Amino acid sequence: MPGSTGNGAVTRSTLRQQIADALRDEVLGGRLQPGQEFTVKEIAEQYGVSATPVREALVDLSAQGLLEADQHRGFRVPEYSAADYRGMIEARSLIIEGMFIALDAGRQSHQNFEEPRVAAAIAGVRRRGEEAQRAASAGDLTVLIGYDLRFWRELSALFGNPYLTDFLHRLRVQSWVCTVQHLRRLSDLRGCLWSGHTELVDALYARDTDAARVILAAYNDESIGLIERLATR
Template identity: 80%
Template sequence: MAGIGGSGAVTRSTLRQQIADALRDEVLGGRLRPGQEFTVKEIAEQYGVSATPVREALVDLSAQGLLDADQHRGFRVHEYSGADYRGMIEARSLITEGMFQHLVATGMPQADDPRALAALAAVRRRGEEAQRAATAGDLNILIGYDLRYWRELSNLFGNTYLADFLHRMRVQSWVCTVQHLRHVSDLRGHLWSGHTALVDALARRDADGARAIVTAYNEHALTLIERLDAP
């Protein structure tokens, strides 16, 4: 990808993250396909950088479950199954359930806290963009907005560990989803678009309503992926 490592001020740590982000986008965009193999040298040549930050970026993505490392053949894009997706849904549900319990315990968002309400309104706007992309069946646009939406939404609950874990699970979920949905010619009507309904339920402090929305979303997504994964 043009521009990576183009500035002398870019540190190795920054370059490592840039490469990891670029490769993650390649996987999410379906340009690096399940099972596709590549070496550190190939990626370094592609991006015009040295091997060290590339190797570090690939190790990072392997630790996140997006790549498989092979000592002799390099790396390959991890292939996810319907069973994998079910496990991701279960893990995500544990996190969102904790969010809902926090909502009940604290009454978040506080009606007299303008900063919290402004942050929630910003998340809602992100959700509106995600919904438009979902309705149009534009998977690439949806993924970007959806990841930002959930990241910002989980940040409202003030636990960075929870937010980081949920973000990682959602990235993995999207990688798995992309591997299956790329076979569907028209995605209109297949993609979840309840982002604003969830924000509105949280704004009302309606934990049961928010829980029902997420449960329906998970059931819909799991049914779709398992159907596409069936032999």
């Protein structure tokens, strides 16, 4: 819970980040229910802090797609349908296809993924993918989400366009919010969560965008099918 540090007062910006982190965990953990509404005052009282850093934190989360702002009622957790999820996947696919086109263009201009700095970054992305895969195999959704978001943020950063990276991150956050809402219906998630992270990294490192497209197409089809089945329960 946000509060004071060992050596005195916490700055407003620190409180803002702590509150945002705590609420993000609540939403992505499925502990804040879809459609649930709350006000700045309620959250400020819950954490025992002033309204200003709470308002700033809630605005930040709204900008990231984790919450919806309502001018008259405060904030609420968005409710996403299977159709919403399909739209998110389509948007994500368009962005990622742009990344693949950029990679193909780089191949034609003889840019090298084995340049030491880039190779080190790719190794870091692969480690994140390995952790995500372990979490997926264990059915540990909370750990998976954390590593999956880091995986995709670091992977997209390799393409050198921070606007693309930020937009893809926002879409992946929103799609996880939607996914969590539907996966709540399952008691055991083992075998239900995508774990192709390292396979994708290896394909991209080999500059095999055709293989990467096949991997992601299968991932998207499987994910959409799962959410649509759960939405009908």
